[in-house]
Structure formats: C-alpha cells, structure tokens
Amino acid sequence: MGDSIVCVGELGGRDTRRAIDATGMVAAPGFIDVHTHSDDTVLANPKMESKVRQGITTEVCGNCGDSAAPVQGQAEIGARKRLQHYGVELSWRSLEEWFQRLGEQGVSANVVTLIGHGTLRASVMGHAMRPPTQEEMLAMMSLLAESMEAGAFGLSTGLIYPPSSYAELDELVELSKVAASYGGLYASHLRNEGDRLIEAVAEAVAIGERAGIPVELSHHKAAGKANWGKVQQSLELIEKARYGGLDVSLDQYPYTASSTGLSVVLPDWVHEGGDEAMVERLKEPVLRARIASEVRSVRPGWENPANASGWHNIILATCRSDPGLEGKSISEISQSLGRDPVEAAFDLLIANEGNLAVIIFSMCEDDVQTVMRYPPTMVGSDASAKAPYGPTSQGKPHPRAYGTFPRVLGRYVRELGVLGWEEAVAKMTSKPAAKLGLSKRGVIAEGNHADIVVFDPKTVSDQGTFTEPHRYPVGIAHVVVNGTVTQDDGEHTGALSGRILKRGR
C-alpha cells in the first residue's frame, strides 16, 4: 500500500486512486542507473530531470573514486569549491550528515552511494603521491567503515585520477576488505582502458579475489584506435574470473565517445598537491616545457588520450573561461589561435583552474555492441543529473546524461536488434538490483516498492546530440517512484518521492 505494489495482473475490482492507460506500452521496473556522478547535482537539482525523463528511479552515486562524503581536509576544500559552481553550500562531513541534508531537501529518484577511494585519500593524506603510512591507512579504513555502517554500498576507485591513481594494489585490497566485511562491492574505473586494458582488468580481478569482494567494472571499453577489438580479450578474462567463482560484472553507456576532465592528459606527478599545485606547475616555464615533452611522448602504461585518440578527437564540454569554445576540439582551438595543441590545452587548464570537461571520441561501434551483448553487462550513464535550465544546464555535456537508457532501448533494441527487450530491461533493473543487493526493487512483484516506468516501444529514443545535449528523450510516458507519479504523460510532476537507500536496510 502507498509506496508498494499491491497486486500484479487482474485487480479484481479493487479501488484505485489513479488509472494509467498503458495500452501498447511497456510497464517495466524503474531503471537503476548503476554508474552515476550525481554527488553534487542531486543537491543543485533535486528534480533530477535528465534522469527521471529516462525512466530512472534509482541513482547510484559515488563512482570513479569520488563521493560526496566523507569529506575532511583537502577533500572538504575541493568539495566546497566544486559545489560553489552550483550554488550549493557544503554543510556535511560524514555520509550520515550528507544523507540527512539530502533527506531534508528531498529528491526525485532513490539514491544509493558508494564511497570514493580518491575522496578517502584526499580526506586523510591530501594529494600526496606516495603510499600511506600505517596511521593514514588506518584512518582511511576507519572512515570507510563508518560510511559503510551509515549505509554505503561499497568502495569505488578512479585509477586514472589522482589521488586514487597514487594507490598501489595492497592499499586497494586492504580497503576492499573493509567494504567486503559489510557486504559491499568494489567498483572500479580501471587503471588503464587503453594499451594496458587487460592488465587493468587483471588488477581488478586480483582485488576481488584477494579481498573476497564482488567487482563491478565501470564503463567498460577499449580506448584508442590501436586498442579497438581488445574487449574480446577483456571479456574472456572476466568470464574466466566468473567461472572461477568471482562475482564480477560491468556497466556501459551506449556511445563511442567518453567524457572526463582535460587534466587527464597530464602525467600523474603534475597533479601532486591538487589542482592549484598543478596549475602552478603549468605556469612555471621550465616545468611546463618538461610536462609538454612528456605529454607529447608515449609512455607505456600511461593512458594519455592526447596520443591514443588525438587532439582532434578531444572536444571541450565545459569551459567557464570562454563558453564560446564549448563544442570545439582542442585541434580547432589551437589552429584558430595559431598555437600548438599542447600549449593551447595548457593555457585552457590554467584559465579554468584545471577544471574543464571534455568529450573524447575514443571507441569503436563494434566494441560497444560486443560489450553490450555480454550478459553480465548492465547499463550505467556515467553522468550526473542535469536539467536544461538552472545551475546544471552549463556547457555541452556528453549526451549520455539525457539519453543513455532510451538510446539502448530505441537504437540498440528496436533499430539494431543488438539486444531483446527483456534482456535490455533486465540490464537496467533486475541485474543491478541483484548486484547491489537492493531488496524489493528491480522487479515488478507484489510487495516490492512501486518503482515503475511506462514507455512506448515504438517511439522510445534519445534526442540529445553532442552539439545539442540538453534535450529530453521521447517515448518515456510515466515514471512512478515509491508509488508516487513523478512523470505524467511525459512531464515531470515535481514529486520528490525518492529515498536514500541504505545497504542492508
């Protein structure tokens, strides 16, 4: 009653407050976005339009090593600065305090969170490029344990992003053991998605096996033309690990371009000390020259998209210093300035205090379909909740923010037949619910929470493009979150009936 599914099938004359005519449509469990970055934007935009409009009823935050909490020290300073862009004031340190803030404000979809390893490390040891001391290790473990007790679902790493990338295997295994002891999972943005993809998958598998923890490989792909086709090998390795008894699955967004920060083109050591220190290094002529020569060279083991995909495939998504450059490639920008692309990229990083989002055309369509067909693959947008107006409407973000789920259904099920309808819906609902251990969600059944999406299989499709990303999809008619109609005939009702979901509760 109220927030639950009372009856499936013939209602037997039961009284209903509201009837939705879904003739010719599909009623499915509400979609679970298993990989998101809405940590900042759920507070800036509680209606989460870009997500609800796709039929998403549960949002999994805290991925790629970054979470909203716990924040102390450098992590707190960084979070405060990021939140300023959205006009949100930081009023929490622990996960419990963040949950409280979210609860007071309300949110349109259910929220699940992982704890970011980069956030733990920045909280305890700032952006230091070295292994933790024993004391620091214990401090990270205790922050993680406290967060797991508050209801987090596991640990995430972002092993191309400092300070998460500064960690070696043992540190990750020890922290994963803490998450495992609470029944959590380990989600990883791998250390390398390019030349060393296979070694990076092997590292995640080793962490899973040594810590005894289920593993989720984030946004699986082979980046850079030279690596196209490698997903065949990576999936074989995953299959072998699964056969050996490890619970390992993966997620994916249905596009051949990725999105990240432009600062990933810089070597690890340049990030030491954080963004301010990084910008200072780029301003200092001797260091700048050294960094430029490293960026131009190919170093095995370092995934540098400037080399793997080329500057012409790196497009600015947000550029606060000059929004007119959004949508342009680094090559185009450098040509119009008559500058070398490396120098142009450095100048942009300085002008934006290191903070620029880019889109990188790095994958091939065959790989996208191969990964999608693999049964353990789930659907995850890798995006934050946005809206075409207000504080989250900035820039030209990756269209996956608005289109991931409808695109899988429209393009990959209806048009290309890569997946069947039931198979695709399972990748968006029951599979992520089972992986996370979300009880009573992900399946339409009596007694389950009433998270439901009604979509039109004839028309469902994404509308956002790389030049016009802030566009809602079509064909998603109704969305119900915990029994409350949140989208009615294609329009958001303003309902804030999402809940904070806590592991084991």
Ligand SMILES: [Zn+2]
């Ligand atoms: Zn990532």
